[in-house]
Amino acid sequence: MTDKYNFHEIEKKWPSSAKATDDKQEYDFRVIEKKWQDIWQKNKYGQSADFDDKPKHYHLVEFPYPSGAGLHVGHLMGYGASDAYCRMKRLQGYNVMFPIGWDAFGLPTENYAIKNKIKPQKATADNIANFKKQIHSLGFSFDWKREINTTDPEYYHWTQWIFLQFYKHGIKNGKLIEVADDDYHTPRLAFRAEMPVNWCPSCKINLANEEVVDGKCERCGTETEKRMQKQWMLRITAYADRLVDDLETVDYLDKIKTQQINWIGRSTGTNVRFEVKGFSNTVHDEEIEFYTTRIDTFFGTTFVVVSPEHPILEKLGYHIQNYHEIKEYVEVAAKKTELERTELQKDKTGVKCYGVYAVNPINGEHIEIWVADYVLTSYGTGAVIGVPAHDQRDYEFAKKHHIPIKQVVSILNHKSEILDKAIVDYGILINSGEFDGLSSDEAKIKITEKLKSIGAGEFTTNYKLRDWIFSRQHYWGEPIPIVHCDPPTGGCGRVPLPDDQLPLELPVVDNYEPSDTGESPLAKITDWVVTTCPKCGGRAERETDTMPNWAGSSWYYLAYTLVKSLKSKVKSGSNIFTKHAKELEYWLDAGDAARSSKSGGGVDIYNGGMEHTTLHLLYSRFWHKFLYDIGVVPTLEPYAKRIAHGIILGPNGRKMSKSFGNVINPDEIVAEFGADTLRAYVMFIGPYDQESAWNMAGVQGVYRFLKRVWRNQELVKENVVDPTELLVKLNQTITGVTNDLENFQMNTVVSKLMEFNNLVEKIGSISTKSYEKFILLLSPVAPHIAEELYESVIHSDLTMQKWPEPDKKYLIFDKIEVVIQVNGKVRDKISVDSAISDEEMKKLGLGTEKIKKILAGNEIVKTIVVPKKLVNIVIK
């Protein structure tokens, strides 16, 4: 058995006749598609105007990273559906902006450049050229006038500008304020910190927490190491509450909202402080703070645990009798990788601190203090109270180390379903002094209030979300526009570059190799690094770290509306955002309907993959909210609606990958079957938001469908009167296709078109008028063939037409079919007048031959009539 997919088997099934033929009657997609792609390009189809009488629709797809591998079929899932949607919207009379650009900074390009000794700028340009060619060959109607590239200095000028805004703003008393250059106390939103960073020894890069999965580098799978390093950070945690709460104002798939909520991981609980005492009476004024979500179990505390990194240990020092042992344990813990300390560790190791104890503030009990590495420094206060009776981990720890277990909440019998669910899950307090008899929920409030009254605790909110490590030690990213002016020359400290020195361009280099020391390749370019301080004019050095590739993509949806000014200089002291406030207001406001409801506004629809929900989507929401706070964007949220598409697996049902040999190259499918077939197939492949496996036979099926559509132009007759059956189906198809497109139910869009085409074949003719509507419905998913047929049969330009509206006349029927059931089983069907009364239905239902036969000799218990639908006769 091997995972390799046998490609010869697929090839055998590909038709050898799917080649251009001399016969002009044949469906020759090669000629047709080239023709229309050129026409669309020439006519600038897809280009949108800023401001228009028409209603606007801003439709965003994730801009691609221009890799060397080119466009893959996954891109088609997103771009194909969105292109179809936009084509419909244009026909419906919308001013549609459907832009595209290049998210071109990033490690693969840098690695490629190192390996092949070419400049990343050159590699990027080459890859973009290839992507453009591919996109052109698929007939996507992007607005090329708005093309952007994150690696253009004109673009990253503003990425740097936004970074400097983060640097220049901070939080004081819970409010966002401008921070003076010499203010070293107010926490800035962009700040430097000595951080334990996730170092990937293979990529030679520090990763954000979000980029570490199971202790491994998300990109290459190498186990990461913890290192201490000075890093630029963005204070995303200051926005945690709003990032959770404002999800209520946006229309995202529920699972996306859930993922973001889980990721931010907000929990409310209680902080409680214990005084620390030593048996020798020499310990004074020391305390440990704990965080718990279960303060209702507080009286069950039989021990407390601090993390190995907790500062209290050093403070207590040799007041702890076995301090040597503790230090040893701390050292061992430090050597463990993240993986060993979390995933793999089942055994709860720990050491008791002898000679010291903690005092429970609520009842004065003396509590033993332990150090254990199952407690993490990075969450809460880095210390937990141990309540073994009501926490699985505490229980395991207590069992292993023979610590007493004390039950303080009686779990109620689960059968008493009448009780409130919260009480069933928790219980009623016992052995808890004055709090006995309270429910867990009540006790949480009362106990915290009590702690507050004695100054030992209060309610607190905690988040799993950490601040965003924003530095990368790489070449191919935006330089961080900060200068370090250190003594002896000046000593101005960190100095942001003034606006007129932006953009700070990447220097041209010969060597992009990162170093093992973790320094950026830029650090080696002395000419560039050494500069003058913008403040004092003395010698200073540039920051050599660059930004992560999430930076440029955090505001690109704004850039599309600002392209006019990306190329031209903006007056010093101003910025492109305020300069183009009108454009931003026009494109980002989600429309009147949204404005009147509780909406955060933003891009009308944002379509992309599920893999970006906790990184890109969260980061860009954070940036947007910050930009809103400093008054440069008009909406609270960047994206009013977010949808996501599933991934396409290889023909063997596994993730497409070179090593499995199951990668489908869109260029090959286009060459063999054409862009329309490929696009329609990808829409037809399965439910839009689920994963689906590629299937060559399915491609064939769609190809056959288009060939039949092509052939059926012969059935179009100018003077024929369509039978009612066809008109009914046509109008049902108009309704169905419109609804399905609106809801991104792409697979049924295609099947409904197939159904209609099948009926046309069965009837053998179709009027020009009906045919025209069908072709319009087809045009979003197969635009080239639709244009060609429209031109040759209707003699007009499809893109100038209007999207068809259903004629209600054909959706209401004279005759309807009524189902007759006996005991819930279908026994007969009758065709009746649609104005039929319930009484008549009952009479007719009881009277048919078949039913009479079944009813003979049986007693009718009752008869149920569903108006205009069915009759159910219950017998015996």
Next chain:
RNA sequence: GCCGCGGUGGCGGAAUUGGUAUACGCGUACGACUCAAAAUCGUAUUCCCUCAAGGAAUGUGGGUUCGAUUCCCACCCGCGGCACCA
């Protein structure tokens, strides 16, 4: 462990304010065209039953209902997210 989503023919999948289950596509079988094949067209195709009649079936077992793929309870399986998060 917690949270979320799903399980329908030989296969991918339609259809849920409870009312004709299996649309559409693939595959398969037979037939037409052809010297022949491919392509194309026609017919059939959930299963059981020779046909008809009939019966059974939407992961499993219960329940509510005249009627359940749809609602409720329990369970099994698969997928995704979070996870020594206190």
